Amino acid sequence: MxxxxxxxxxxxxxxxxxxxxxxxxxxxxxARSTVVADVRTVDEDARTALLRHEAMEELSMPSMVMEFEVAEPVDFTLFRPGAALIVTVENRGGVLTVVEARPEDAHAGH
Incomplete structure (x- = not known):
């Protein structure tokens, strides 16, 4: 029994x-969201960017301006002040990290 x-x-x-x-x-x-974001400033040494982004519902975040890490495989040359990008952000252990990026105008044709 x-x-x-x-x-x-x-x-x-x-x-x-x-x-x-x-x-x-x-x-x-x-824990991943894809949104439109505008680049405000970049720190090439730290590989971070200050972005103004749309609301990221999947991450429970309203639209705001904040700093993100940019993952190594992402083309960091896209991140220049004034650039409009489509970014995919992941929550990696509490660190919000851009894991994909492309120019926003590349999205317009889709």
């Missing part, structure tokens, strides 16, 4: 873990 109870308890725990993992995967995909 104890073996059956233990097996049942482990089965319930595994089922719960599966649901938890599913929710965690959903949370990861929700």
């Amino acid at each position: 104890l073996t059956l109870a233990l097996a049942l308890a482990l089965s319930v725990q595994d089922a719960h873990a599966g649901r938890h993992d599913h929710h965690a995967m959903g949370a990861e995909s929700a």
Whole structure:
């Protein structure tokens, strides 16, 4: 009887873990947002940019001006004061990081 109870308890725990993992995967995909942003200033040494961005609903952020890290594979030459970009931002352990960027006018043809 104890073996059956233990097996049942482990089965319930595994089922719960599966649901938890599913929710965690959903949370990861929700931790990314693509919006229009205007570049205000850049710091090439720190590889950061001050951006005015639209609301990022997936990250629960209103539109505002704030500094973002720019991931290494992203073309940093796109980030120049006055540039209008389409950026994809990810929350990487509490650090908002631009992981993709392209000129906003490149979006107009799509």
